[in-house]
Structures are given as C-alpha cells and as structure tokens.
Amino acid sequence: MAVPPKVLSIVLAGGEGKRLMPLTMDRAKPAVPFGGTYRLIDFVLSNLANAGMRQIAVLTQYKSHSLDRHISLTWRMSTMLGNYVTPVPAQQRLGPRWYQGSADAIFQSMNLIRDEKPDYVVVFGADNIYRMDVSQMLEAHIDGGLGLTVAGIRVPRSQASAFGVIDADASNKITEFLEKPADPPGTADDPDASFASMGNYIFTARDLIESLAEDAELADSRHDMGGDIVPSFVSRGEAQVYDFTQNNVPGSTDRDKAYWRDVGSIDAYHEAHMDLVSIDPIFNLYNSEWPIWTYPVQQPAAKFTLRGLALDSLVSPGCIISGGSIESSVLSPNVRVDEGSKVDHSVLLTGVRVGHRAIVRDAILDKNVVVPDGTQVGVNKAADLARGYTVSDGGITVVGKGITVS
Numbered sequence: 001m002a003v004p005p006k007v008l009s010i011v012l013a014g015g016e017g018k019r020l021m022p023l024t025m026d027r028a029k030p031a032v033p034f035g036g037t038y039r040l041i042d043f044v045l046s047n048l049a050n051a052g053m054r055q056i057a058v059l060t061q062y063k064s065h066s067l068d069r070h071i072s073l074t075w076r077m078s079t080m081l082g083n084y085v086t087p088v089p090a091q092q093r094l095g096p097r098w099y100q101g102s103a104d105a106i107f108q109s110m111n112l113i114r115d116e117k118p119d120y121v122v123v124f125g126a127d128n129i130y131r132m133d134v135s136q137m138l139e140a141h142i143d144g145g146l147g148l149t150v151a152g153i154r155v156p157r158s159q160a161s162a163f164g165v166i167d168a169d170a171s172n173k174i175t176e177f178l179e180k181p182a183d184p185p186g187t188a189d190d191p192d193a194s195f196a197s198m199g200n201y202i203f204t205a206r207d208l209i210e211s212l213a214e215d216a217e218l219a220d221s222r223h224d225m226g227g228d229i230v231p232s233f234v235s236r237g238e239a240q241v242y243d244f245t246q247n248n249v250p251g252s253t254d255r256d257k258a259y260w261r262d263v264g265s266i267d268a269y270h271e272a273h274m275d276l277v278s279i280d281p282i283f284n285l286y287n288s289e290w291p292i293w294t295y296p297v298q299q300p301a302a303k304f305t306l307r308g309l310a311l312d313s314l315v316s317p318g319c320i321i322s323g324g325s326i327e328s329s330v331l332s333p334n335v336r337v338d339e340g341s342k343v344d345h346s347v348l349l350t351g352v353r354v355g356h357r358a359i360v361r362d363a364i365l366d367k368n369v370v371v372p373d374g375t376q377v378g379v380n381k382a383a384d385l386a387r388g389y390t391v392s393d394g395g396i397t398v399v400g401k402g403i404t405v406s
C-alpha cells in the first residue's frame, strides 16, 4: 500500500474583520460567535479535523486573546480532537513587524513547513460558513498534478467584486484570476454568476515554499495570498480550480450540499443566521455525520415560562424566556427575555438581557447588551444611529458589547 501523503494544514486567522465592526472591536474575526454556540473558526477546523487532517496550525495575530482561549478550550483540551490544532501567534521572526498580508503570515511561519516537511500544504481562511470534506479536494489536487488548487464556487455576479474571480478551461486549469475586480466577469454559461475563489488553497509544498520566498523579495507585492501568490501560480500555468459542487460531505442533502457563505459583513453575518432558522434549513447544523465541533456549553436547557415562546429560532442552553416572544432569531447561551417583549429577526449573543415590554427587531446585540424595560432597538433606524449604534447598508442595527440601550 502506498504511503499516505504528509499534509500540513494552515488556517489563516489573523484578519481584522473591519466590516464586522463593532463585533470585531476586541475579538479577531474568526472568534466572532456564530449560530448560538459556535465561533466562526469552528467551521474550518471541523472541516479539517473531520477530513482526517491531523496537523493544523492556526496563524493568529489581531486581537487574538479570545481566539486563543477558544482554540485552547475547544480544540487543544478535547480528548477526541487531541493535539491536532496549534495556535501560532505572530512571531516577528523576520524583524520587528507584524504580519503584512496573509502570504507574509505564512512566510514568517515558514519554520512550521520546514520542520514538518509536508508533501502538501492546505491553506484555508477562517471566516466562512460551510461544510467541506477537505480530503476530496486534496485528492483532486494530487490528481491534477499542478502546484496550486483553489476551491471555487459560483456566486451572484453582483456580489463577486468582494472575491477573487476565476476563469478556467475545460480541464479546470485556471486561465485568469482577478482579485476583487471592480467589474467582475460572468461565467460562460451564466452572465449573472461569477466563479469565485473561496479563499481555500492546497499547495504542493515545494512550490509554495519557492513562491513565498520569491514574493518576499518583491518590493511592490502586498504579500497577499489572493492578490499576489495565486496570480503568480496562474501566470505560470500552475493553478487549477476545484469546483465546490463536486464535494460530497457525508450526511448532506441536495439543499445544503453546496452551502458556503462569506460572513465578512454585518448583512452577510445576519443573513447567514437567518439561513439557520429558515423552516427548511439551507445550512443544516444537525448533520451528525459531519459534526461542527465547539466548546460544550455547561448550562441547563433553555426554559420557557409565562407563555414565553420561540418560533423559527435557535435558543441556546441557559436561556430563559419568561413571557417574551422570539421569532426568526438566534440566541446564544444565557440570554433572558422578559414578559411582553418581542425579539424578531435578530441575533442575541451571550448574556443579553431584554427587559419587559421591549422590542428588538432586525438587530445584532453583542455580548451582555442590556435592553431595559420599555425600550426599542432596531425599530427606528434613524433613532438607532442617533444613539450611536451601527446600522448596516441592509438596515441591521448592531449594539456593541456590554452597552445598555438608552
């Protein structure tokens, strides 16, 4: 039997997440809570661990305290997942500077690749919601025989300027790659769709090492994976695309099979939560054949009293809904909603308190926000702005950590 290839996985977890402010005010974007009990980074780490990847380095830098803590608690201490995952803080090995672009983050951590001597390096972003059997992409990379494989998915062309856009030939070789183009091209069969990079790459290790070393010498490079490294492989005819729709995760259905969301903006983050509470879930958190791992919540089951109710919602352990009504919303652990209050189309993070006769609508309330008796948030957007809260382009109000709504 052939010796299995040696694979090192690197998760890029150092992004600032400016467009998720104020949720990223004092936590890194991959540490932003999602879906009641998860953090964004749990999705990529689960995809890697479930696919059998046993060496995973998480490169962190920006406000990484809560991220490091979460990784240690969930991933390092778990007996089942053992010691697969290691957080690697910015090490400033090559001089007194933090990572510049994402490629510089890997370049500065090159000792990991040199020490482990892998055949292949999996480099995945940390900010997306999806399920993927990474071993199937690895197989496609090995079969393709090129230096780089980029995972791709069709997205509405109107949204494609936020992504790297791919053109490929019939053999999947990438012929053109445009990083975040102002006017993204459509695909050959659908002018309203673009073929986008998911920001997930598999490299043959020696090609990655060579390319990073060359890029580090270039004065005009931004040292960015999507902006510099991928285009350099494409210009040498060394990159292929892996169509995400080919991926088959055990237990997934036709409806949730190709689900992938970039949750980089407030509106996308809110919409991805609404996908979780839609009646026929588009993203199914309950697929036990491909679990999404996280830190187990040590709280009693959610309790509903005084005719409190929740419709089309996720309500985490430790929540008490006493007389309030929750609709199309996601509640993290330990949220309280009191009598006469209504929470609608909203995301409430851990420890939020909603008093009596309050209204929360089209809103995201960060950890420990208090909505006192009789107050409203998200109902009148002009009033929300006047009170200093963030209101997204799509009309979602965000109240930052610990604030008492006035």
Ligand code: ADQ
Residues within 6 Å of the ligand: 012, 013, 014, 015, 016, 029, 030, 059, 060, 061, 099, 100, 101, 102, 105, 124, 125, 126, 127, 128, 162, 163, 164, 165, 179, 180, 196, 197, 198, 199, 224, 225, 226, 227, 262
């Ligand atoms: P973006 O997500 O906009 O586009 P970037 O901001 O570089 O690219 O983030 C990619 C990943 O790297 C994220 O997980 C982020 O947290 C992390 N990261 C960023 N800078 C880092 C640093 N200095 N150190 C460590 N980690 C860092 C990318 C691609 C696009 C693709 C989209 C898909 O460039 O081509 O379409 O992802 O979401």
